[in-house]
Amino acid sequence: MGMAWLGAASLLAAESAAATAAERSAVPLDLAARPPHFAPRARAVIHIFANGGPSHVDTFDPKPALETYAGRELPTGPLKTERRTGAALPSPFRFTRHGESGLPVSDLFPQVARHADRLLVVRSMHAEVPNHEPSLMLMNCGDSRLVRPSTGAWVTYGLGSENRNLPGFLALCPGGYPIKATENWRSAFLPAAFQATYVDPKKRTVDELVEHLRHPAADRDAQRRGLDFTLALDRRHAAARPGEAALDARLETMELAWRMQSEAADAFDLSREPAHVLARYGDTVHGRGMLLARRLVERGVRYVQVWHGDGQPWDSHGDIQKNHRKLAGQSDGPIAALLDDLVRMGLLESTLVLWGGEFGRTPTAEMPNDVGGNGTGRDHNHHGFSVWMAGGGVKGGTVYGATDEFGFKAVDKPVHVHDLHATMLHLLGLDHERLTFRHAGRDFRLTDVHGRVITDWLA
């Protein structure tokens, strides 16, 4: 074998002697862990995306003044949103105070409320327009209109991942894609290795969640020698085409796929969890999504985004009482189970959990229209909305900022999505002004020319 193998030297040895594409490149092209700019508070992010726009005045931002004007126009009138809204619509849900902090949470999230003292509720978020697509792009990629890399892509570009045998950035969305599909987790002009890997938590078994993890006929060693031959041909192909970043990304992805064959079989196998743990999360798409997120972060994955569902489930234009009750009921237990586990395993302090949508909803009732408006639901509201964070070095049991008396607009300490991004990067040990990528003649960053780190959020 030795002699025959030497015959391949011209092709194979030359390549193994050369540096890999990632080593040659001045910018990171792979998922090797890289040091942050400064000491981080968080090591990983779990972003729970309540896509469609959860109503803040029904969840984390109580507005008793709406009762006063129930069925009547607000003295300030409705602000302009996507569709016409009319009279004040008081929340049909009851708020109570929780924990030592007395943080108000509505009865939509009784289980999450158990963790009130760990939550930082930001009530003064605002976005730019009252429409799903641009607001999804802003929340995920930092720009409402232009094609920009997603936050998870920026973070894995900056930090790599702590487990080279799994993707560093995953998007879990049950049943299919959300609105704007893969654009929500794209790498755009960053190297392709930093886009998210999509997995559908509607699937149950490992072989369904991640298909083709095993070769049907070849043994592992033989398969590896075949892959080495493929990669030698690929490097020769790439060397003749300098500057084709997609070819470098493919080499990296083939190696990742090879390593996933062993690691993914373990990470995605929920049947390895004890029955009592599975029971706490619940055998639902939302339970499996949260449990997968925990198992991935536990294994050193950098960034996991868990979507509520395909399309835009939280978009309750009509009958908010029934729809929000159902949506919160699906996610409350699994989110609380995730927080329970992160606490129990000592992972919460190094894992930033972010919950929220692309915007909130109006405190006024949506007028009858053709998207389900019938006076019992709420329109999109980018003027003011809430998100909460837990762990990762944020100050729990805290309310930051405020909307106006009725919950329409962020008025006290307004927080733009750029500020949220800047602070998330800060928690991860990254300076949002230094995390740049040169493209089309200038340096780009997640926060464009905006964003400020909100030090009041830091524990």
Place this chain on the structure above:
Amino acid sequence: VPQQSLAVLNAPLVVEAARGLAARAERAAAGVGDAALVRHIWRAALSRDPADDELAAAVAWLEAERAAAASPAAQFGPGERLAQAVLATAEFEHVD
């Protein structure tokens, strides 16, 4: 994304295509030699002849794999694995 690469490595579609390609190449090269077999795979998959270094490397790879084959009745032999290796290349999978 890695699922695409996993499919290239393990999907039944790819494995069956490799089996078919190897069988045709082995028939075409019967009694002629490995260089003919390699040329057949390159022409069928990549629509070109292998470069000299590719040809030498592929022939050497086949010899080494045959020597290394532990079980004589390998289900997925060296020819089949070479065919899959070529079907897995960026050159085959992507438009240049």
